[in-house]
Amino acid sequence: MDLFDLTGKKALVTGGSRGLGRAMAEALLEAGAEVIITGVSNRVLKTAAELQENGYPVSGLSFDLTKREEIKKSFQKVMAEFEGQLDILVNNAGIQRRNKAEEFSEKDWDDVIEVNLNSVFILSQLAAKEMIKNDGGKIINIASLLSFFGGYTVPAYAASKGGVAQLTKALANEWAAKGINVNAVAPGYMDTDMNTALVNNPERNELIMSRIPAGRWGKPEDMKGIVIFLASKASNYLNGAVIPVDGGYLGR
Numbered sequence: 498m499d500l501f502d503l504t505g506k507k508a509l510v511t512g513g514s515r516g517l518g519r520a521m522a523e524a525l526l527e528a529g530a531e532v533i534i535t536g537v538s539n540r541v542l543k544t545a546a547e548l549q550e551n552g553y554p555v556s557g558l559s560f561d562l563t564k565r566e567e568i569k570k571s572f573q574k575v576m577a578e579f580e581g582q583l584d585i586l587v588n589n590a591g592i593q594r595r596n597k598a599e600e601f602s603e604k605d606w607d608d609v610i611e612v613n614l615n616s617v618f619i620l621s622q623l624a625a626k627e628m629i630k631n632d633g634g635k636i637i638n639i640a641s642l643l644s645f646f647g648g649y650t651v652p653a654y655a656a657s658k659g660g661v662a663q664l665t666k667a668l669a670n671e672w673a674a675k676g677i678n679v680n681a682v683a684p685g686y687m688d689t690d691m692n693t694a695l696v697n698n699p700e701r702n703e704l705i706m707s708r709i710p711a712g713r714w715g716k717p718e719d720m721k722g723i724v725i726f727l728a729s730k731a732s733n734y735l736n737g738a739v740i741p742v743d744g745g746y747l748g749r
Contacts, residue, residue: 500731504529507579508728511562511620512590514541516689517639520717521587521724526553528725530585533575537561537590562590562616563608572623585728586624587637588617591657593691595650606653613657618664621679625672633676637727638665640681640739642746658683662739669737678736680727685743688714711744 508525512518513534522534531554534541538559545557556578560571576583591613594605621636628634641658648655662681669679686705688696695701696714706712723742726732741747 501725501729502529503585503725503729506530506584506728507582508532508585508587509535509575509583509620509624510587510589511535511616513587514538514544514557516691517684517687517717517720518587518589519544521589521720522555523548523553524721524724525585525587525728526555527721528729530728531555531579533558533578535560535571535590562612565615565619568616568619569623572620576627581627582631583624583627583634584631585635585637586620587639587724587728588620588661589639590616591639591654591691593651593654595694597650598652601652609653610657610660613654614660614664617661621664621668625668625675625677628677629672629675633678635728635732636668636672636677636679637724638679638681640665640683642683642685642741642743644681644683644739645741645747665739666737673736678727678732680732680735680737681739682720682723682727683739683741683743684720685709685715685741685746687719688716708749709744709746710749713744715742715744 508530510518510522513522514536522532525532533556535558541557541559545555548555560567592609594609638661640661643655644658644662665679665681
């Protein structure tokens with residue numbers, strides 16, 4: 498099982514205070530990594546404290562992914578805490594806005610693209626510069642089933658996640674030879690806060706469930722295995738992949 502051992506590795510997980518991000522951060526910690534989780538509110542500090550109670554080497558950092566200079570300053574704080582070592586970046590943070598396409602506001606569009614796509618590029622670029630100095634690393638982006646299809650009333654989210662999938666491939670093309678594996682996970686329909694509107698809509702819920710061969714919505718813990726795989730040397734020859742974790746939805 499040495500293939501999956503992350504002892505001594507240092508990881509940054511954005512959006513790690515709840516849902517999929519928290520589960521993935523916990524998985525990295527369980528595999529031996531030291532982790533910094535980020536969030537937009539002080540909830541991230543509470544989550545870090547809860548994980549620390551279990552003996553994990555984790556800390557929380559609050560900053561706003563819509564503010565580019567704040568991202569850069571916060572990244573420097575991460576590098577200072579990690580003493581110049583960053584092995585794993587999980588670009589998980591994301592936001593959602595729902596409205597009919599003809600009524601979708603420019604502000605909502607800009608906010609979603611800024612958090613879900615622009616910040617992914619900025620953080621990946623910052624991380625890659627450090628990883629290149631240290632003989633490589635792992636960048637794990639969180640795409641979506643909407644990287645493959647368009648959805649309803651979520652034009653900005655679909656555009657951003659389509660962009661994440663293509664960005665993953667583009668960065669892998671440039672950085673694979675430099676020892677950096679860039680891959681993405683495309684979660685299926687997950688029972689998290691972001692999908693409350695769908696879970697609580699009987700018609701949409703039934704439609705979604707009817708197409709999931711596994712017969713259930715995904716749970717945050719369903720992301721644990723894939724993130725450990727992509728963060729470890731088990732995936733050293735995997736580059737530019739977008740891997741669905743969807744209970745079989747795309748194959749239906």
